[in-house]
Amino acid sequence: MKVVYCDALVVGGGLAGLRASIACRQVGLDVIVLSLVPVRRSHSAAAQGGMQASLGNAKMSEGDNEDLHFLDTVKGSDWGCDQQVARMFVTTAPKAIRELANWGVPWTRIKKGDRPAVINGEHVTITEREDRHGYILSRDFGGTKKWRTCFTADATGHTMLYAVANEALHHKVKIEDRKEMIALIHHGGKCYGAVVRDLITGEIVGYVSKGTLLATGGYGRVYKHTTNAVICDGVGIATALETGVAKLGNMEAVQFHPTALVPSGILMTEGCRGDGGILRDKFGRRFMPAYEPEKKELASRDVVSRRILEHIKRGYGANSPYGDHVWLDIAILGRAHVEKNLRDVHEIAETFAGVDAADDSLETEENLKGMPTDEPDFGPGAPKQKGWVPIKPMQHYSMGGLRTDYKGHSHLKGLFCAGEAACWDLHGFNRLGGNSVSEAVVAGMIIGDYFAAYCKSAELDISTHIVEQFIQKSHEHIQELLHNDGKENVYEIRERMREIMDEKVGVFREGHTLEAAVNELEELYKRSKHIHVKNKKTHNNPELEDAYRTQKMLKIALCIAKGALDRTESRGAHTRLDHPKRDDANWLNRTLASWPDPNQTLPTLEYEPLDIMKMELSPDFRGYGAKGNFIPHPLKEQRDAEIKEITERIQAQGGDRYDLQEALMPFDLQPKYKARNVRLDDQRQGE
Numbered sequence: 001m002k003v004v005y006c007d008a009l010v011v012g013g014g015l016a017g018l019r020a021s022i023a024c025r026q027v028g029l030d031v032i033v034l035s036l037v038p039v040r041r042s043h044s045a046a047a048q049g050g051m052q053a054s055l056g057n058a059k060m061s062e063g064d065n066e067d068l069h070f071l072d073t074v075k076g077s078d079w080g081c082d083q084q085v086a087r088m089f090v091t092t093a094p095k096a097i098r099e100l101a102n103w104g105v106p107w108t109r110i111k112k113g114d115r116p117a118v119i120n121g122e123h124v125t126i127t128e129r130e131d132r133h134g135y136i137l138s139r140d141f142g143g144t145k146k147w148r149t150c151f152t153a154d155a156t157g158h159t160m161l162y163a164v165a166n167e168a169l170h171h172k173v174k175i176e177d178r179k180e181m182i183a184l185i186h187h188g189g190k191c192y193g194a195v196v197r198d199l200i201t202g203e204i205v206g207y208v209s210k211g212t213l214l215a216t217g218g219y220g221r222v223y224k225h226t227t228n229a230v231i232c233d234g235v236g237i238a239t240a241l242e243t244g245v246a247k248l249g250n251m252e253a254v255q256f257h258p259t260a261l262v263p264s265g266i267l268m269t270e271g272c273r274g275d276g277g278i279l280r281d282k283f284g285r286r287f288m289p290a291y292e293p294e295k296k297e298l299a300s301r302d303v304v305s306r307r308i309l310e311h312i313k314r315g316y317g318a319n320s321p322y323g324d325h326v327w328l329d330i331a332i333l334g335r336a337h338v339e340k341n342l343r344d345v346h347e348i349a350e351t352f353a354g355v356d357a358a359d360d361s362l363e364t365e366e367n368l369k370g371m372p373t374d375e376p377d378f379g380p381g382a383p384k385q386k387g388w389v390p391i392k393p394m395q396h397y398s399m400g401g402l403r404t405d406y407k408g409h410s411h412l413k414g415l416f417c418a419g420e421a422a423c424w425d426l427h428g429f430n431r432l433g434g435n436s437v438s439e440a441v442v443a444g445m446i447i448g449d450y451f452a453a454y455c456k457s458a459e460l461d462i463s464t465h466i467v468e469q470f471i472q473k474s475h476e477h478i479q480e481l482l483h484n485d486g487k488e489n490v491y492e493i494r495e496r497m498r499e500i501m502d503e504k505v506g507v508f509r510e511g512h513t514l515e516a517a518v519n520e521l522e523e524l525y526k527r528s529k530h531i532h533v534k535n536k537k538t539h540n541n542p543e544l545e546d547a548y549r550t551q552k553m554l555k556i557a558l559c560i561a562k563g564a565l566d567r568t569e570s571r572g573a574h575t576r577l578d579h580p581k582r583d584d585a586n587w588l589n590r591t592l593a594s595w596p597d598p599n600q601t602l603p604t605l606e607y608e609p610l611d612i613m614k615m616e617l618s619p620d621f622r623g624y625g626a627k628g629n630f631i632p633h634p635l636k637e638q639r640d641a642e643i644k645e646i647t648e649r650i651q652a653q654g655g656d657r658y659d660l661q662e663a664l665m666p667f668d669l670q671p672k673y674k675a676r677n678v679r680l681d682d683q684r685q686g687e
């Protein structure tokens with residue numbers, strides 16, 4: 001049996017994993033990064049719109065700071081997030097973006113003087129100050145008070161990932177691609193690495209390490225319609241679940257992106273709406289202002305997704321062979337803008353929907369026929385233009401994941417997690433656009449350092465015999481799949497799982513359909529034990545891979561569906577039609593899912609309370625979505641009074657915003673990251 005030893009094992013070579021591996025090298029650890037694909041093809045490369053960091057450079061970002069970023073993130077999460085983690089994140093993000101600039105990310109920069117822009121459907125001119133020339137520019141994104149999303153056209157993830165991957169190579173990180181973690185090696189409540197299958201040779205090898213960090217990304221592929229790549233299958237965190245010790249957090253918190261291309265599901269970035277693009281119904285009416293007068297198309301993603309589907313349900317979707325949809329109009333931004341700042345989405349719309357999204361010429365006036373005349377709120381109709389892009393909400397992001405503490409440590413000692421795979425928990429029940437690549441890098445820095453410190457001091461006190469037992473068990477499982485006399489077809493099971501998730505665990509959820517989903521998924525899980533693999537090869541065998549992956553994916557699907565069934569409230573992206581209010585009185589908590597007995601067919605759920613008395617921002621109206629739609633926590637008034645008293649006291653003492661923050665909610669963070677961020681306006685005040 002082959003066993004490889006290292007100090008630190010990082011599973012996943014996207015932004016989070018690679019950044020964490022650099023942290024390990026910075027303290028001299030021997031680190032190995034494993035990835036299903038060449039790391040530059042990790043899903044981070046698909047990120048389009050940008051990365052949030054409160055630099056406050058551009059005209060529309062003036063006055064931005066950590067406090068506003070924090071406020072937006074907590075409201076975005078519908079008060080589901082860990083506010084201390086949110087503080088750690090917003091404080092580090094400006095440092096992360098500058099580090100990336102140093103490593104070569106070609107951030108789009110400010111040009112002094114006038115530039116055209118579209119805001120709220122109107123063409124306007126923005127004048128950038130001369131002293132800002134050359135600094136990092138940012139664009140508008142949903143649910144934010146300031147234009148905070150820094151970008152490189154609409155290929156932000158691509159440039160970020162290449163820069164971080166180059167830096168990892170520069171630090172001599174050992175990267176091994178086409179290697180799949182299929183089990184974790186653990187003993188006595190402690191993790192010692194992973195069992196890994198070589199996707200080319202089929203060989204099964206033990207990777208033994210002092211500490212292991214999972215950065216395996218999201219699990220969107222348990223749904224049929226998703227913006228996620230095929231490698232986003234959730235096998236990484238399912239493997240952690242299978243230890244019986246590690247727990248998954250808030251798995252029911254699944255994000256649906258409002259603007260996925262119909263029918264392929266490829267993303268049209270939020271940057272389209274951030275830059276001024278608008279949504280239109282079949283009559284060409286701009287409908288979002290009627291539903292969301294404050295933020296319009298730029299309310300948070302959960303809200304916009306719901307509004308689109310509600311509008312389609314009223315009969316205002318455009319028909320297509322792939323179902324009804326609405327239109328995304330970015331032609332309004334002008335060809336020059338689309339071809340420069342949204343060139344990827346321009347190309348994607350052309351290739352996958354045959355639409356030149358910059359074309360504002362008339363296609364037909366037929367679409368105006370039958371338009372109701374008694375609905376002025378939805379604005380005037382407009383004849384259909386050639387460049388309108390067909391979109392509708394589809395699965396996009398996993399807020400849930402492997403539950404960790406603020407240092408990224410899971411319930412299983414020695415097992416850490418960062419990035420989309422983790423429930424750290426920055427996003428609660430809804431993530432803001434631009435906060436994910438930002439989280440991946442920031443968590444790679446913060447958690448990477450905590451992980452490296454753990455690996456430095458940990459002992460490799462595991463016997464070879466136990467390691468061999470784990471390798472043997474995985475080997476036997478593969479042999480079992482290849483040689484059992486089962487009758488089940490893996491593709492039928494997987495397809496049905498995905499359909500159930502789309503149909504019954506989607507944007508709108510309801511008790512009886514969720515119950516049906518859980519029952520059907522449980523049945524599929526039982527059937528998956530009898531999958532018959534026709535191709536008997538132990539290598540180069542996609543059918544075999546799909547067989548063991550599907551068994552794990554079903555566990556993930558069950559955690560999502562069961563979590564959604566039991567959570568009888570609506571919070572962020574989790575919308576229960578039968579429980580439409582956010583219920584802080586009963587549900588201000590985080591769902592934890594575990595699988596302690598390998599023979600059980602449903603996850604075990606428990607709940608971890610969120611302490612309102614420690615919150616910097618007590619639960620309230622988000623500023624968008626339905627007003628007054630929550631049941632207050634019994635301690636809300638008490639915490640509000642406390643916050644008021646602390647605020648008045650600090651102000652009377654002449655304290656600044658940092659003093660106030662520290663008094664309201666102290667948080668732990670490495671000093672180099674906690675150091676105050678300096679902005680151009682701060683410098684001017686000090687001049």
Ligand SMILES: Cc1cc2nc3c(=O)[nH]c(=O)nc-3n(C[C@H](O)[C@H](O)[C@H](O)COP(=O)(O)OP(=O)(O)OC[C@H]3O[C@@H](n4cnc5c(N)ncnc54)[C@H](O)[C@@H]3O)c2cc1C
Nearest residue numbers: 012013014015016036044047049050181217419420436437
């Ligand atoms: C189309 C699209 C556009 C997006 N745009 C934005 C945006 O503009 N801004 C933003 O903030 N966010 C965006 N996101 C979200 C963001 O890109 C991701 O959340 C983030 O990049 C995830 O990074 P990560 O490092 O956690 O995981 P990933 O980049 O997904 O990397 C996962 C890694 O784990 C490896 N892996 C997985 N399973 C295993 C296994 N079992 N064994 C070994 N290796 C494994 C993979 O090979 C890969 O290397 C977008 C997402 C999508 C789908």
